[in-house]
Amino acid sequence: MSNLKALKGNVVFTPSFGEYKIVKNGYVVFEGKNVVGTFESLPEEYSAAEVVDHGDKLIIPGFVDLHLHAPQFANRGLGIDKELLEWLKVYTFPEESKYQDIDFAKKAYQNFVYELWKHGTTRSVVFATLHNESTILLMDLMDKVGLGALVGKVNMDRNCPDFYIEDTQKSIEDTESFIKATIDKYENIKPIITPRFVPTCTGELMEGLGELARKYSVKVQSHLSENRGEVEWVKELHPECSSYAGVYEKYGLFGGDVPTVMAHCVWNTAEEMELMAKNKVFVAHSPYSNLNISSGIAPVREFITKGIPVGLATDISGGHDVSMASVIAVSAQVSNMRWVYVDENYKPLNTPELFYLATKGGGEFFGKVGSFESGYEFDALVIDDSSLADVNERSIEERLQRYIYIGDDRNIVERYVAGVKLEEPKF
Amino acid sequence: MSNLKALKGNVVFTPSFGEYKIVKNGYVVFEGKNVVGTFESLPEEYSAAEVVDHGDKLIIPGFVDLHLHAPQFANRGLGIDKELLEWLKVYTFPEESKYQDIDFAKKAYQNFVYELWKHGTTRSVVFATLHNESTILLMDLMDKVGLGALVGKVNMDRNCPDFYIEDTQKSIEDTESFIKATIDKYENIKPIITPRFVPTCTGELMEGLGELARKYSVKVQSHLSENRGEVEWVKELHPECSSYAGVYEKYGLFGGDVPTVMAHCVWNTAEEMELMAKNKVFVAHSPYSNLNISSGIAPVREFITKGIPVGLATDISGGHDVSMASVIAVSAQVSNMRWVYVDENYKPLNTPELFYLATKGGGEFFGKVGSFESGYEFDALVIDDSSLADVNERSIEERLQRYIYIGDDRNIVERYVAGVKLEEPKF
Structure with missing residues (x-):
């Protein structure tokens, strides 16, 4: 079970065209390169997972x-x-x-x-x-x-x-x-x-x-x-x-x-x-x-x-x-x-x-890529949209849309490909 | 003459629709709120001007x-x-x-x-x-x-x-x-x-x-x-x-x-x-x-x-x-x-x-605004586009276009309105 990991935060992805799946303050669990699943609370069977808590940030597919x-x-x-x-x-x-x-x-x-x-x-x-x-x-x-x-x-x-x-x-x-x-x-x-x-x-x-x-x-x-x-x-x-x-x-x-x-x-x-x-x-x-x-x-x-x-x-x-x-x-x-x-x-x-x-x-051109459904390769971005916060309360869906329209690279704080976290390139 | 100032750098503006005026490694001189003019070298009569040298940066109207x-x-x-x-x-x-x-x-x-x-x-x-x-x-x-x-x-x-x-x-x-x-x-x-x-x-x-x-x-x-x-x-x-x-x-x-x-x-x-x-x-x-x-x-x-x-x-x-x-x-x-x-x-x-x-x-809706011609109010931005530099030599015109298309607020290092430099707002 040493390969089992999880990110905690506001998980958002689209299992089908036009349909968000949002797990607020939830978990996306992955093992090696693949997604295990998304959960509102961490299931007993994955309790050994190494969890990184991203607080109120958004977690989306890469x-x-x-x-x-x-x-x-x-x-x-x-x-x-x-x-x-x-x-x-x-x-x-x-x-x-x-x-x-x-x-x-x-x-x-x-x-x-x-x-x-x-x-x-x-x-x-x-x-x-x-x-x-x-x-x-x-x-x-x-x-x-x-x-x-x-x-x-x-x-x-x-x-x-x-x-x-x-x-x-x-x-x-x-x-x-x-x-x-x-x-x-x-x-x-x-x-x-x-x-x-x-x-x-x-x-x-x-x-x-x-x-x-x-x-x-x-x-x-x-x-x-x-x-x-x-x-x-x-x-x-x-x-x-x-x-x-x-x-x-x-x-x-x-x-x-x-x-x-x-x-x-x-x-x-x-x-x-x-x-x-x-x-x-x-x-x-x-x-x-x-x-x-x-x-x-x-x-x-x-x-x-x-x-x-x-x-x-x-x-x-x-x-x-x-x-x-x-x-x-x-x-x-x-x-x-x-x-x-x-x-x-x-x-x-x-x-x-x-x-x-x-x-x-x-x-889909790559295979099982671009979603947090079970079996997909775990490609993910962690989005800190706190710099975009305004004077109103916003839903997770609205926050994602605001990141898309008015955010930029400064809002991306972590990147994963196939289960591996990418460090900043130094050439 | 105490109000006489100048910025030095690559000065670019458009005196008419579609026509750049570019003064490479030149000066835009202003006195109080108004532009005096742009010059390839600082004229003798403005030698008392307080000059800020912006090196290879671009200087454009606000x-x-x-x-x-x-x-x-x-x-x-x-x-x-x-x-x-x-x-x-x-x-x-x-x-x-x-x-x-x-x-x-x-x-x-x-x-x-x-x-x-x-x-x-x-x-x-x-x-x-x-x-x-x-x-x-x-x-x-x-x-x-x-x-x-x-x-x-x-x-x-x-x-x-x-x-x-x-x-x-x-x-x-x-x-x-x-x-x-x-x-x-x-x-x-x-x-x-x-x-x-x-x-x-x-x-x-x-x-x-x-x-x-x-x-x-x-x-x-x-x-x-x-x-x-x-x-x-x-x-x-x-x-x-x-x-x-x-x-x-x-x-x-x-x-x-x-x-x-x-x-x-x-x-x-x-x-x-x-x-x-x-x-x-x-x-x-x-x-x-x-x-x-x-x-x-x-x-x-x-x-x-x-x-x-x-x-x-x-x-x-x-x-x-x-x-x-x-x-x-x-x-x-x-x-x-x-x-x-x-x-x-x-x-x-x-x-x-x-x-x-x-x-x-x-x-023009404001009056004499938006140009570095003599008599215009001195509204200006200083653009540091060094983060956009690539593997090729670029002309000033190309550098301005690249700033417009692929730059962002991080490239703006100074702002002036009517001759006054604007400090970062602290509320």
Whole structure:
């Protein structure tokens, strides 16, 4: 029983979409990496647990960021005067190409990993760059801090600048080396296959990556239907496919036996949504990015209604803000605007719905992550919201919502991943 | 010459819409409350100035928040699941009614004033409540801290709950008392006439307030065309007027000889815009609020193109975020969405354009405020953005944009209003 631990405080999580479970002044018990359960008082059978009493603080699941680009971290807040394709060319490709330099990569990735820790993003699904060496360095750094992640070496072999492009065969070989080097190396970090997006990947490359995904049982991430110009371009590149999603599907990179997450999904057709629902393709909803580079507003409630799994994402650096709490707030806001301007059939999203998407919704891409139900991996944040206290009494639900809307990293006092408390990174 | 002072650092401001003036490693010289000018090196004639050297920091004009509700401060981050009219009834009126209790008001307003200081909002245009006593207390607190503001005792005499409504004559008399008590009391704080909005003000009340505005040369603030339901309601209440703006105009509360600022202006007709341009009615653009309570997206570039003056605003607590830097970022974002979904004739707003609106644009409602041009009141922030430094060299313009997008109150190290440095408030 020496592995048995418990945190005491105001426990809040969302076992299902839109439904809070609140245990006021209660316990969340975990053993090793997994949650035992939540309790109003500590059951006799767990009386040997080592209890840390957090008083009146909030205890919530850690945040899951389903899509972000680690090498774009330094570009946050810059280059948001362009749409996607120009933005890639002018700001993003030049920045990513710098990660060939391992010393540059080390400095930049240390900053990145520190900020994830700071903002309580306990799990993330990450694009790195073309470079195996610096991508593995990133995974080493995240592992050292104790963060959970799926990290991808990026693939791209067409429509790219000369200074940032791969040969098709070399790209496939590098990816296999990358997978072999990392698949068993870490406890909470795994490789993920990462074709950048259809416009920068030939059919031959995508086919090779699909084969690797099946051979090694590795998950897949990419981008889908983010921007109107991009969607048009994919139509021109693949007239043989009836949709953008259909291109990924053709090459075995679209869910089903290969668990897949697609970032953005702003401009999907009804046909694509059907395929996403059938293949259980996850959507990484990235509202900050969709606002900053003028993409649009994804139909999130429609996805959910149609049975498509959804999580939330920062999309650094299309998005500028690392905080998943902020992503919850902006997701509510854009859902309001979609309701006003685009489609009044799907009502706006509220805080408990979005809190679910930012924890268990995205966590499902990892497995049993993002909840305090029995058997889930114990990822948690302890929130001291006393600095946000005001002149009125507030319920736990109201306190959580106020932390989400007006709190920041200063309110996060402890972080856990898979049962392990994360200390402040010192590099 | 004993009043002559200068700050040294990287000076950035916007003399005109969208145009930065940057003086790298330069000086902004001020004498008493007013700016003398900005210089690359200190001119001989100002060599006696007391210089504070801020090294590589940024020196920018203080932020101007053209519209916020001080008594809603404690409600930030709450009650954002409703549209305007329900939101007022369920969350806002009950909260505001508490300010009859002067002890409650004191605690709450101290918190509010501290946050304005913290976030570098050096000037603001503020709605208080119906209550003269607590509104004057708020002005006393702001004056003590040294903030500049226009503060209004709110008027409302119809369509309000029993616990928060005024008698028409009493409302007019109280307003006159309020004006007399405050008009000469402070250096940088003045009263402003504040009919809540047409639905809660009878014609008789609005007429009385219009007379007071002229009698005492006091400015006016209210709300206009924020939400579709509200606009419909005003049509029903005033079938004799051809527009919502026309109701204010009828009662002498719509610019011209009575300088007026109207919050929101999301759903204005072409006729209203013409009237706004003619009467130089300021728009307080409040994107966070318009997102949170599902109002819509104001046509800001259209206003500017048509000669209507615009400033930015938090609209606490329809908006949840006190930071005007954040309001710049979200203003860019909603302008992108308006361009995508509503009107592609007006291109999105960029950072130097919005920085202008958040400083000199809103500052023009006060007079010569929001710029470092000669003769302007010296309102300034000193920004230490070293915590935001990354692995790349950045220009001053890029550093300012990164502060706006990813910085926070921790980056503001000094604040000035009208030549006076503001110390951290201790209540």
